């Protein structure tokens with residue numbers, strides 16, 4: 001166990017919360033155990049994940065990002081609260097950008113390119129509803145691992161969720177990390193028990209995040225037709241969280257695929273922690289927009305962390 005103190009910042013995006021670490025030189029030994037202890041909501045700081053700012057040049061994955069985009073100076077090293085590594089975190093990218101601004105590592109104007117294990121992501125500040133400061137992130141290409149057959153059938157997996165009587169068909173969506181999306185009625189969404197991990201068949205080789213969605217139809221917002229969905233999520237490596245950015249992209253793109261030709265490109269996704277906006281871009285990529293908030297800074301006593 002590392003000893004001494006560690007400076008941390010706490011932030012969240014629609015209440016998907018993270019412990020943020022400034023390790024720009026890559027000096028910290030961020031073990032799975034340290035991640036679990038920091039993320040512990042009782043004996044630690046508490047969070048759905050831990051995010052480390054590290055210079056791209058100091059990690060092998062960061063070197064790959066730099067080859068794709070030489071300006072991707074900073075790498076988002078994302079860990080789930082159980083210590084596992086995930087390829088991407090959509091809410092985390094926005095919070096990471098806000099943290100870089102806070103650290104004086106990004107001026108906040110123009111476009112910020114940053115490295116992730118799912119590839120380079122680009123962030124810019126945008127205006128959210130009622131003038132709120134939001135961040136928009138290009139999330140790369142989303143794909144249906146089940147291919148055209150899954151698109152035609154509308155599903156390629158089955159999911160059993162505690163609290164729901166029957167096994168449901170579901171669609172796998174890759175957003176750099178794995179997702180499985182199933183549609184429910186409103187009352188079913190409230191009745192689902194996500195304190196237990198949903199059972200997915202076929203068993204995904206690297207696990208999956210599971211999104212339960214209720215399509216809410218279309219509405220006009222600022223003269224534009226947008227789709228709306230309600231979503232709850234069980235995150236791989238975490239459990240139920242109050243929001244998931246990559247999950248919101250997966251949910252919106254699944255509902256859009258189910259709706260067929262003519263479905264809106266812009267979707268509002270209501271999660272327990274707020275609302276994010278997902279836009280299908282013409283090149284097969286998606287954009288995620290939403291808030292990012294830093295709420296606290298603290299000095300952690302590493303000798304006291306994890307003490308039972």
Ligand SMILES: N[C@@H](CCC[C@H](N)C(=O)O)C(=O)O
Nearest residue numbers: 086089090091177244245246
């Ligand atoms: N909450 C994140 C996703 C974090 C990673 C996920 N749990 C996984 O293991 O893939 C988001 O906002 O996208």
